[in-house]
Structure formats: C-alpha cells, structure tokens
Amino acid sequence: FFGSYRRTERESDVTSLDTLEVLRSVKNTQNQGFAKGTWAPTSSDTFTATFLNDPTEITGTDDRDITNARDRSQEQGGNRYALSYSRLFGPALFEASYNVHNGEVSQFSAIREASNTVLFRSTDDRTLVDEQLGGFGQDLINERDVKMATASIQWNMGRHIIKAGGEMQWNENFRNTEFLESATYTSLPTHLAGLCGPEVSSGSFSGSIGFDPLNTSVFEGLMDTINASPDRASYYAAFDANGNGTITAEELAANLTFNSTAGNPNGLVNYDRTFQSALGPQETSSEGLSFFVQDSFSLNRFTFNVGLRAEQWKHFATTGEDIFTFDWEFAPRLSAVYDVMGDGSQKAFAYWGRYYDPIRNNMTNFAGTLTGSVLEEQTFINGDWVTFRTRGGQTQQDAFFAPTTQTPYTDHLTLGYEIDLGRNMSFGATYTNRRTRDILEDYDLSLYAVDTTGSTAAYPGPIDHPDSLWLGLDYFGYSENPGSNFVIATLAGGERDYQGIDLVFRKRYSDNWQALVSYTYNNAEGNTNSDSNADFQGDVLYLDPRAPGQYSKQPGNIPHLFKAAASYTLPIGLEFGGTYRWNSGTIASRTELRSGRNLPIRLPLAETFEFAGITTERWITPGSVGALQNPSWGQVDLRAQYRREVAQANFEVFVDMFNVLNNQNSIRDQDLVAGTGGIGFGEAIRFVGPRRLFLGARVSF
Numbered sequence: 001f002f003g004s005y006r007r008t009e010r011e012s013d014v015t016s017l018d019t020l021e022v023l024r025s026v027k028n029t030q031n032q033g034f035a036k037g038t039w040a041p042t043s044s045d046t047f048t049a050t051f052l053n054d055p056t057e058i059t060g061t062d063d064r065d066i067t068n069a070r071d072r073s074q075e076q077g078g079n080r081y082a083l084s085y086s087r088l089f090g091p092a093l094f095e096a097s098y099n100v101h102n103g104e105v106s107q108f109s110a111i112r113e114a115s116n117t118v119l120f121r122s123t124d125d126r127t128l129v130d131e132q133l134g135g136f137g138q139d140l141i142n143e144r145d146v147k148m149a150t151a152s153i154q155w156n157m158g159r160h161i162i163k164a165g166g167e168m169q170w171n172e173n174f175r176n177t178e179f180l181e182s183a184t185y186t187s188l189p190t191h192l193a194g195l196c197g198p199e200v201s202s203g204s205f206s207g208s209i210g211f212d213p214l215n216t217s218v219f220e221g222l223m224d225t226i227n228a229s230p231d232r233a234s235y236y237a238a239f240d241a242n243g244n245g246t247i248t249a250e251e252l253a254a255n256l257t258f259n260s261t262a263g264n265p266n267g268l269v270n271y272d273r274t275f276q277s278a279l280g281p282q283e284t285s286s287e288g289l290s291f292f293v294q295d296s297f298s299l300n301r302f303t304f305n306v307g308l309r310a311e312q313w314k315h316f317a318t319t320g321e322d323i324f325t326f327d328w329e330f331a332p333r334l335s336a337v338y339d340v341m342g343d344g345s346q347k348a349f350a351y352w353g354r355y356y357d358p359i360r361n362n363m364t365n366f367a368g369t370l371t372g373s374v375l376e377e378q379t380f381i382n383g384d385w386v387t388f389r390t391r392g393g394q395t396q397q398d399a400f401f402a403p404t405t406q407t408p409y410t411d412h413l414t415l416g417y418e419i420d421l422g423r424n425m426s427f428g429a430t431y432t433n434r435r436t437r438d439i440l441e442d443y444d445l446s447l448y449a450v451d452t453t454g455s456t457a458a459y460p461g462p463i464d465h466p467d468s469l470w471l472g473l474d475y476f477g478y479s480e481n482p483g484s485n486f487v488i489a490t491l492a493g494g495e496r497d498y499q500g501i502d503l504v505f506r507k508r509y510s511d512n513w514q515a516l517v518s519y520t521y522n523n524a525e526g527n528t529n530s531d532s533n534a535d536f537q538g539d540v541l542y543l544d545p546r547a548p549g550q551y552s553k554q555p556g557n558i559p560h561l562f563k564a565a566a567s568y569t570l571p572i573g574l575e576f577g578g579t580y581r582w583n584s585g586t587i588a589s590r591t592e593l594r595s596g597r598n599l600p601i602r603l604p605l606a607e608t609f610e611f612a613g614i615t616t617e618r619w620i621t622p623g624s625v626g627a628l629q630n631p632s633w634g635q636v637d638l639r640a641q642y643r644r645e646v647a648q649a650n651f652e653v654f655v656d657m658f659n660v661l662n663n664q665n666s667i668r669d670q671d672l673v674a675g676t677g678g679i680g681f682g683e684a685i686r687f688v689g690p691r692r693l694f695l696g697a698r699v700s701f
Contacts (some may be wrong), residue, residue: 055075202605374391476491493546660691
C-alpha cells in the first residue's frame with residue numbers, strides 16, 4: 001500500500017495590460033491526494049486499486065487583459081478511481097480494468113451584474129475598463145465525467161506475441177448556466193450612435209462582432225422572427241425599401257441604424273445581446289466501443305508489430321435520445337525495427353498508422369441540447385430586441401449531424417535511426433509526417449445548399465462554376481433542408497499537413513549524472529484550424545478552406561524548439577539539476593474579433609475581388625493567415641534535492657526555481673488589427689511567467 005497527500009498554494013499579483021495598474025491577487029489552492037493498494041492472493045492473480053484527486057480553487061483569473069469587473073473564480077479537478085485485475089495463464093496474460101474520472105471546470109462571476117462589452121473603433125482612445133462594463137455576467141457549472149472499462153489478453157506463441165482486447169468508454173457532460181440579470185450585452189459607445197449595419201459588421205472594432213445582417217444564417221433567422229411577429233408590418237415598412245413585399249439582406253443592412261439606449265444597463269447604444277429565456281441543467285453523453293488485435297514477432301534482424309483497431313461512437317442528447325451513431329472505423333497500424341549491426345547497437349525503425357479523432361462532447365452539446373437553458377441571440381430593431389438565433393430547447397434545434405459526417409482521422413508516418421555511442425550515451429533522429437483529413441465543421445445549409453423553401457438564392461455566385469464553393473444537399477446526405485440553425489458535417493476540402501524532425505542526444509544515468517539535449521523542427525500547413533469544433537468555416541464563404549488565401553502556415557505552430565537538461569548526484573545524497581528550453585515563438589494570423597474568435601482579417605469593401613464568379617464577398621486579406629511570428633523565448637529552471645534515510649523512513653527536501661534569469665519577455669503579441677483596450681496591434685499581450693521558487697519536503701515509510 002502507498003499513499004500521499006500534497007497541498008499547494010500560489011498567490012500571483014495581476015497588473016492591467018494597458019495601464020500597468022495592479023488589479024488583484026489571485027490565489028490558486030490545490031489539494032492532491034493519492035493512494036494505491038495491491039493484493040496478490042496467488043502467484044498468478046493480482047488486484048490493484050488506485051485513487052487520486054486534485055480539487056483546485058482559483059480565486060480569479062490571471063489574464064492581464066481581464067479587468068476586475070470581468071473577474072471570475074474557478075473550481076476544477078475531481079476524483080479518479082481505478083480498479084485493475086491481471087491473471088497469468090501459462091503463456092497467456094489476462095488484464096481488465098475499470099476507471100472513473102470526475103472532472104469539473106466551473107466559473108462564477110465575481111461581480112453580480114450583467115456583462116456589457118463595448119465596441120470601440122480601432123482609432124478610438126479607450127482602456128480595457130472602458131470596453132468591459134458590468135461583470136462576467138454568468139455562473140457556469142461544467143462537470144465532465146468519464147468511465148472506462150477495458151479487457152485484453154496476450155498470448156506468447158513461439159516468436160509471436162499476440163494481443164487482443166476491447167474498450168468501452170462513457171462520457172457525460174453536466175452543465176448548468178445562469179446569466180445574471182438574464183442577459184449579456186454588446187453595446188456601442190454613445191459617440192457612435194447612428195451607425196448602420198454594414199458599418200458595424202465591416203468596420204474595425206475592438207470587441208467581438210456578433211450580429212451581422214449580411215451573414216446568411218443571421219439574416220434568415222431574423223426574418224423568421226420578423227415574419228412571425230404581430231408587428232411584421234412595421235418591420236416591412238422600415239426595411240422593405242422598394243416596397244416589393246420582400247426584405248433583402250442588403251435592404252436590412254442599409255436601413256438598420258443603431259441609435260437607441262432604451263433599457264441598456266449602462267446607458268449605451270444597444271447593438272446585440274444574448275437573452276436567457278429559460279433556465280435549467282443539461283446533460284449530454286457519448287459512448288465509444290473499440291476492439292483491437294496486434295501481433296509482435298521477430299524475423300531475422302527485423303521486429304514487426306502489426307495491428308488493427310476498430311471503433312464506433314454514439315452521441316446522446318439531453319433527452320437521452322441517440323442523435324448520431326458514427327460508422328465503424330478501422331485503423332491499421334504497422335511498425336518495423338531493424339537491428340542494423342546485429343548486436344543491438346544501432347537500429348532503424350519505421351511506423352505507419354491511422355488514428356481516428358472521436359468527436360468530443362462539445363459537438364454533442366451543439367446538436368443535443370434539447371432541454372434546460374435556452375439562449376436567444378438578439379439585436380435591437382424598431383425599439384425592441386428581436387431574436388435572430390435560438391440555442392437550446394426543442395423549438396429550434398441548433399444543429400443536426402449530417403448523415404454523411406465522417407470521423408476525422410490522421411495518417412501518421414515515422415522514420416527513424418538510433419545509435420548507441422557507448423558509455424551510456426545515444427543519439428537518435430526521427431522524421432514524422434502527418435496528414436489530417438475528414439475534419440469536422442458546422443454548415444449553414446441555406447448558404448451551401450438550399451434553404452427550407454428549396455431556394456439557392458443565399459449563395460451569391462453561380463453554383464455550377466468550376467471553383468464553386470456550393471455543395472448541395474447530396475454532400476450532406478439530405479433530400480431537403482432539415483430546418484436546424486446549422487448541420488455538423490465533414491469540412492469539404494479541409495486538410496492539415498505536418499512534417500517534423502527530432503534530434504535527440506541522451507546520456508543515461510551513470511557515474512552519478514545524466515543529460516538530455518534535443519532539437520525539434522516543425523512545419524505545419526493547412527487551410528483549417530478546426531479540431532472537433534464547430535467554428536465559422538462552414539458559416540461564411542470567405543473562411544471556407546477552399547476560398548482564396550486559406551492554405552498557409554498553421555497558426556499555433558512553433559517551428560523550432562530546443563531543450564537541454566542534466567542532473568548530478570553527490571555521494572551524500574544531494575542532487576542538482578537544471579533545464580533550459582527555448583522556442584522560436586508561435587505562428588499567428590492578422591485577425592479581427594468575431595463571436596469571441598480571432599479570425600483572419602478581411603479585405604475592405606473597396607478591395608473585394610472576383611472568385612468563383614462571386615463579386616460581393618469580402619475575402620480574407622491575402623497573406624493574413626500565418627503571417628505573424630510571435631517572439632522567441634527561453635527559460636532556465638534549476639532544482640536542488642537532498643535525500644536521507646533514517647531508520648525505515650526516507651526524508652526528502654527539495655527546492656525548484658523556475659525562470660531563474662527572470663526573463664519576462666513577450667511570448668505573444670496582439671494579433672487583432674483593431675487592438676483591444678489600450679493595446680495596439682503588434683504590442684505584447686502574453687509574457688513569460690516571473691521567477692518562482694517552490695520549496696517542498698516529503699517523508700515516506
């Protein structure tokens with residue numbers, strides 16, 4: 001039996017990114033417990049039980065671009081339980097396990113007021129305090145529980161080691177969200193009163209643009225509400241400019257003016273809000289079943305491992321209804337190792353395999369939130385808040401999984417060579433190639449196929465053009481538009497390609513010391529960053545992966561990394577160690593803020609160009625994707641440790657010092673062209689953490 005407990009407390013002072021004023025002190029408290037027990041009733045049977053937990057309380061956020069008004073506390077972590085059993089049957093080994101993980105990431109608004117985000121022009125003088133009025137505006141309880149059962153059996157049959165098994169996984173996501181004062185707001189300052197729709201949606205603003213009258217799904221959702229309204233005639237009188245009985249997106253945009261402050265919590269100009277029209281908890285779930293079989297065997301100087309994995313996933317709504325079952329997927333894998341000299345001193349190796357990336361529960365929530373909280377996204381028109389999109393509830397389903405949706409996968413190739421240099425030293429080189437396809441996205445069927453009346457009018461170009469982005473209902477597996485806000489589907493033309501090289505020198509522990517030095521080169525390119533996540537690449541044409549300017553360096557990639565580590569142990573039990581790590585900085589894009597996402601910036605209206613017969617779309621600015629290189633940075637960490645055994649107890653005292661040189665240079669610069677608060681484009685917004693000292697002691701017996 002073994003057990004341990006550790007409590008850590010860390011307090012950080014947070015200064016405002018724009019004014020450098022001290023905002024708050026944030027305390028992070030973690031209680032970490034661990035226990036493990038093993039029982040072997042016979043020489044062939046072993047039972048093991050494990051428990052660990054990491055409940056964490058964080059009093060606020062350490063993001064320097066979050067003001068005290070928007071501060072929130074966070075509770076996270078949870079318990080993990082594991083039971084395992086193994087039995088040896090002569091040449092066979094049977095293993096089974098059952099695991100439970102109770103996870104949580106919940107946030108609670110520090111100020112009990114509605115959130116009101118203010119949109120300023122990029123040229124306006126303002127601070128973060130001016131942009132962030134009200135509180136965080138919501139309390140979010142989010143619990144993510146996972147249960148998993150596994151079983152496998154392994155046979156030793158001559159030169160073959162055959163292993164087969166299965167796995168069952170259950171994921172549950174419980175959410176309970178409450179908006180303070182029932183809504184979160186986005187407003188315009190009073191000096192911008194009188195702006196019309198296109199001036200807001202196409203301008204350079206500090207905050208997140210939500211309502212865009214020229215967005216197909218936004219416009220059609222708004223018109224559904226207007227046409228069902230008892231005040232329909234007043235809306236048509238205001239926006240049907242030519243009086244033909246139809247309001248077009250262009251007519252709405254040209255005649256919609258934001259100038260009302262009625263009911264605004266801070267007396268500002270109403271632009272849009274998200275209104276919580278119903279309260280209630282929500283729980284979605286998914287289930288995965290997988291099987292595998294593999295065979296390891298040797299042939300002369302070769303060692304092979306051949307395997308096949310099959311898996312299937314099902315997703316369930318808050319009602320318990322099975323909303324989508326993915327097809328069975330089959331993933332082959334093959335590896336080979338060649339003993340170059342026949343004495344184990346050098347080896348060449350290769351691996352190829354396919355990995356599937358099961359859709360996570362965020363997409364289950366998107367398509368399966370049919371009960372509990374209901375959110376209505378609204379804009380202020382004709383003296384009232386008008387809904388353009390409803391999320392949650394059964395009145396308007398937010399999304400369906402399209403029948404043709406596939407599970408994203410990655411084909412992975414590795415080639416490598418390693419040599420034993422003698423004296424416990426080795427050197428290795430590895431080349432890696434990955435191709436990711438069948439990437440997931442959500443689509444607006446009215447734009448990419450037909451609307452609920454069967455019309456293709458929302459697509460702004462000829463659907464039969466050779467470069468057309470239009471897909472049609474067949475691509476999604478429908479015969480008619482199902483009527484949801486969106487459909488989740490495989491992203492047409494989406495791809496990510498990666499190549500990398502790793503060089504590693506290793507000195508294994510001997511003569512009281514050890515060392516490791518490595519260099520990694522990463523090259524990642526593609527036309528999508530979506531990762532089991534519905535974003536915008538199927539909502540608007542300018543972000544379609546097949547649209548101009550999309551394929552480029554992948555934002556988030558770090559081209560060069562270098563690491564070095566070493567330790568030395570004195571005979572008296574005193575050990576010294578240190579690490580140095582450096583990277584060349586992440587790749588980023590020139591962006592604008594839309595619905596909380598930093599998206600590639602678009603061309604001004606006057607600079608639009610024709611593509612696929614489309615002349616009205618504001619495509620992304622050429623060279624904006626992957627155009628920025630964030631600063632490189634490095635850090636030195638040191639550790640000293642003393643161990644001593646007294647009687648039957650082991651005593652250990654250690655000290656860790658992180659960022660010894662106290663380098664606090666930028667690791668990320670502002671990529672929003674409009675900036676935010678007082679932080680302009682290209683200015684530093686994230687920094688290396690300051691020097692920290694960690695003292696610890698451990699007793700084991």
